[in-house]
Amino acid sequence: MTTTDTKAPPAGSVDERLPVRRLAPLSAQHVLAMVAAPVSTTFLTGQALGLTAAATASLLSATLVLCGAGTLLQSLGAWRFGARLPFVMLPGGAATALFVQIAKDHGPATATGSVLLAAALLFAVLPFYAKVVRLFPAVVMGTTVLLIGIAMIRVAAQLITGRPGTAGYAAPSAVALAGATVACTLLFLLLLRGIWRQTAVLLGLGAGTLVALTTGLGELAPVGGAAGGLTVPHLLPYGTPHFDVLAALPLLVFSLTTLAEITGQTVLNSETAGRASDPGRDVPRVARADALVSLFGALFGTSLMVTSAENIGIGRLTGVRSRFVTAGAGVLLVAVGLLAPVSRLLAAIPAPVVGGSALVIYGIIAAMGVDMLGRAAAGAGAGEGPTVIALALTAGLLPLLAPDIYQGFPAWARTVLGSGVVAGTLAAVLLHALFRGLGARGPAAPGPGGEDGAPRRA
Structure with missing residues (x-):
């Protein structure tokens, strides 16, 4: 290396x-922490849509490759895409x-069209980022x-439970297998520490599968597909995308709400990485990369791809802030996604095991919503x-x-x-x-947060 000390990053x-x-x-640690x-x-999508095991394996391959490509784009950056953060x-x-x-x-096919519309909307609103993010x-x-x-x-x-009317609907064995998966996941969360604790969901998935095979509560589904060591994701697995704006409305609204989440994650990641935070510069770069990878994801059957800050804890744990570590994780994800034996094995996991793991994941999402609402209520004006919250939840x-x-x-309607x-x-x-508009007309009574009573939170 001939790089001088004055040019070498500290x-x-x-x-x-x-x-x-x-x-x-270090890169492998990041993969272990996020691969669950x-x-x-992917399992949830495959099972809910009734995809074959082979189609699920192909979808998993596409998802892992896209995760890797998106991680590389966010970590290394290219033009105005990616914030060059870990x-x-x-x-x-x-x-x-x-x-x-x-x-x-x-x-x-309509769901695929909805992802394309949502990604396009995210691109379109970025010039108005400052105004849009205030809505959320x-x-x-x-x-x-x-x-x-x-x-x-x-x-x-x-x-x-399976679908009503099908054989084995709500079978006690399936419920027991899902319960065993949840129990194993909780056990790992309680006993493990550090990087291994962050893989508790993935380990619980494996433990649930082991319980299924050893107790007879479930079995691996055979996965077909072409022989060989590589998997090539299928382009447009659901056929030509169908565009329906009303059907796409849930994802359109969600794509706008992600701007608020991206803002908080970008500020947090910048501070953790020791770089001066500049949301006006970095948030649009992160959002552009999300939208670009989501456009490609729709073509291969996935939903919106989003940048995550869940791996920030690893940086804090190891003291390593380098974005090249997450770039290395991106390379590993692409490699794993193209390995056919891995994707086929994972796609064969019994549905109740997947359901049990999903209960943990989405229960945590619901709990995050409760926590956010608690902080929002505490920071808002009296009664607001x-x-x-009450009327919106209703x-x-x-x-x-x-x-x-x-x-x-x-x-x-x-x-x-x-x-x-x-x-x-x-x-x-x-x-x-409505409350903010009425408050602006009446006497000023700001809460402990900002002008509008909302807590000042990135």
Whole structure:
């Protein structure tokens, strides 16, 4: 190496280049910490849509490759795409829930078209980022996250019970297997520490599969496909995308709400990596990379791909902030995604095991929503937070608890109001704007947060 000391990035910085002997194990840690998300969401999609084991294996391959490519893009950056921070990219759990719901209601081709529309919308609103992000304060984000978690728990339960009218519907053995998977996951969460604790969901998935094979509660599903050591993801696995703006509304709304989440994650990652935070510069770069990878993801059958900050804990644990470590994780993800034996083995896991793991994941999402709402209510003006939360949750839970409540409405109204996530999010946005507008006319009574009573939180 001929690089001079004046040009070499300082040790411990976000731009530090590590030797391969250090880079490889550190990158593998990041893969272990995040691989449970693409595996579980892919299983959930495959099982919920009734995909064959071979199709699920191909979808898993595509998801892992896209996660790797997105991680590389966010870590290394290219033109105005990627913030050059130690980020990883995942299939969004909430986005997957909405994708599955659209696919079940309108068909997977419409769900694919919805992802394309949502990614295009994200591109379109970035020039107006500062104005759009104000529509989604903590009270709105918390409502959205909680409703997504509740809706997804219902989908996960259907994975365990199977479809009504089919053989083995709600079999006690399936419920027991899902319970064993949840128990194993909780045991790992309690006993493990550090990087291994972050893989508790993945380890629980493996333990649940082992329980299925040793007790006879379940069996591996045979996976077909071409012989060989490589898997090539299938282009447009659900056919030509179908575009329906009303059907796509849940994902369109979600794509806008992600701007608030991206802002917080980018600020947090910048601070952790020791780089001066500049949301106006970095957030659009992160969002562009999300939208670009999501466009490609739709072509290979996935939902929206989102940048995640969950691996920040590893950087804090190891003291290594280098973005080249997450770039190495991206390379490993691409390699694993192209290995046919790995994707086929994972795709053969019994559905109740997948459902049990999904219950843990989406239960955590719902709990995150509760936590966000608690902080939003505490920071809002007197009466404002609880009222907005109560009415927004009522609007969102109605279609979940009483699915036929809008049966007599026109089709477009059923599509909008019948989605708990959309109905609740829109209600929260409108109610928050109403309270803020009325507050601006009346006496100033700001809460402990910002001007509008919302807590100052990135």
